[in-house]
Amino acid sequence: MKTKIGVFFGGRSTEHEISVISANQAMAAINADKYDVVPVYIAKDGHWYTGDALRDVSNYKKGIQTLLKDCTEVYMRPVYGDYNLYPAQRRGFFDKGKPVATLDVAIPVLHGSNVEDGIFEGVLETIGIPYAGCNTLSSANGMDKITMKMILAADGIPVVDYVWFTDKQWGRKKEALTDEIENKLGYPVIVKPANLGSSIGIGSAHNREELETRIDDAARYSARIIVEHMIKNLQEINCSVLGDQDDYETSVLEEPIKSGDFLDYNMKYMGGGKNDRGMQASKKRIPAELPESETKRIQYLAGETFRVLGCHGVSRVDVMVDGDTREIYVNEINTIPGSLSFYLWEAAGVKFDELMDRLVRLALKRKRNQETKTTSFDSNIFAMGGGVKGVKGCKGAK
Numbered sequence: 124m125k126t127k128i129g130v131f132f133g134g135r136s137t138e139h140e141i142s143v144i145s146a147n148q149a150m151a152a153i154n155a156d157k158y159d160v161v162p163v164y165i166a167k168d169g170h171w172y173t174g175d176a177l178r179d180v181s182n183y184k185k186g187i188q189t190l191l192k193d194c195t196e197v198y199m200r201p202v203y204g205d206y207n208l209y210p211a212q213r214r215g216f217f218d219k220g221k222p223v224a225t226l227d228v229a230i231p232v233l234h235g236s237n238v239e240d241g242i243f244e245g246v247l248e249t250i251g252i253p254y255a256g257c258n259t260l261s262s263a264n265g266m267d268k269i270t271m272k273m274i275l276a277a278d279g280i281p282v283v284d285y286v287w288f289t290d291k292q293w294g295r296k297k298e299a300l301t302d303e304i305e306n307k308l309g310y311p312v313i314v315k316p317a318n319l320g321s322s323i324g325i326g327s328a329h330n331r332e333e334l335e336t337r338i339d340d341a342a343r344y345s346a347r348i349i350v351e352h353m354i355k356n357l358q359e360i361n362c363s364v365l366g367d368q369d370d371y372e373t374s375v376l377e378e379p380i381k382s383g384d385f386l387d388y389n390m391k392y393m394g395g396g397k398n399d400r401g402m403q404a405s406k407k408r409i410p411a412e413l414p415e416s417e418t419k420r421i422q423y424l425a426g427e428t429f430r431v432l433g434c435h436g437v438s439r440v441d442v443m444v445d446g447d448t449r450e451i452y453v454n455e456i457n458t459i460p461g462s463l464s465f466y467l468w469e470a471a472g473v474k475f476d477e478l479m480d481r482l483v484r485l486a487l488k489r490k491r492n493q494e495t496k497t498t499s500f501d502s503n504i505f506a507m508g509g510g511v512k513g514v515k516g517c518k519g520a521k
């Protein structure tokens with residue numbers, strides 16, 4: 124019997140459509156001699172569907188409702204060890220809802236908030252199914268730009284200077300925060316909502332007035348806001364990392380080619396561009412043309428970012444090079460990168476089917492390792508007379 128891979132995509136995310144494209148690329152690349160692919164599409168309303176029609180991107184052009192007529196709505200139970208996909212609609216009273224499929228491994232190809240940030244990964248953890256990619260902790264830490272930068276900085280990984288606060292704090296002490304930003308960072312700065320996976324809500328500010336407008340704008344998207352020193356002469360370089368925190372390798376580097384300076388680029392982002400994953404279709408230089416020492420340093424920092432955050436599977440680390448000083452800073456990690464960064468691995472000699480194979484093997488390896496850990500601690504606390512008192516004691520102790 125072939126191993127059944129459930130590829131999960133879509134999701135309640137602003138990057139829903141990009142995920143459909145990434146997942147279809149991944150499903151087409153999976154070696155059919157070795158694996159059966161089961162697409163699991165998470166619609167924008169959160170319902171799950173499966174069906175072969177989901178494996179042809181051209182079907183999505185007909186409109187989702189038309190496409191879903193050819194699909195079966197399914198769900199999984201949050202029960203440890205139950206890897207079945209059940210039909211959501213039973214056909215009659217005697218229909219027990221026979222599973223549509225029993226999965227062996229899950230590969231989330233989901234981008235953005237609600238799905239790439241540990242929320243969906245938590246569902247898979249609860250079910251206990253082996254799955255590819257970051258766990259809840261590393262996904263969540265990787266998604267939040269504030270938490271991520273705190274962790275990286277604490278480990279000596281260079282990140283740009285920043286100030287962060289919540290929307291409520293901004294409302295209460297605008298003056299003090301503006302002073303802090305001006306004193307610590309000066310202008311220009313970049314303002315970002317902390318936890319969006321696309322460039323929505325991101326903008327630059329060159330003075331107090333712009334700063335206020337940008338922060339008010341970012342606050343519409345997220346309760347957590349980060350203001351960063353802006354690198355004026357910016358060169359962006361991306362590097363993919365594959366493996367787990369104990370054993371990983373880095374890819375060749377890519378340099379996304381942008382027309383015009385950063386502002387144009389940013390305005391394009393803000394205006395019509397969907398997000399950075401759209402860049403997979405745009406021009407890029409692979410490998411990036413950099414001195415050997417800078418290439419090595421960026422690969423090292425990408426690997427360290429992956430390791431320090433405890434990542435797994437395939438990620439993409441985006442770094443920023445200051446064109447004036449040649450200082451290198453880690454900007455962000457994408458724990459489920461657009462197109463799974465397959466083009467960077469192909470350039471490094473790893474074919475897309477081999478990449479998918481590696482993800483499956485990493486998922487199974489993690490599961491095997493988890494099974495060696497103790498998850499319960501036998502004690503006869505209930506048999507002991509003081510059980511109830513003990514519970515109260517625990518409550519008090521918290």
Ligand SMILES: Nc1ncnc2c1ncn2[C@@H]1O[C@H](COP(=O)(O)OP(=O)(O)O)[C@@H](O)[C@H]1O
Pocket residue numbers: 283313315319320321322323325351352353354355357359385388389399441443454455
């Ligand atoms: N500190 C910075 N200085 C200059 N440009 C920046 C800075 N931070 C982000 N940018 C620009 O904004 C883009 C989007 O920011 P990023 O942090 O990557 O957010 P997202 O998660 O939306 O991709 C980057 O690709 C880069 O072009």
Ligand SMILES: [Mg+2]
Pocket residue numbers: 399441455
């Ligand atoms: Mg980015």
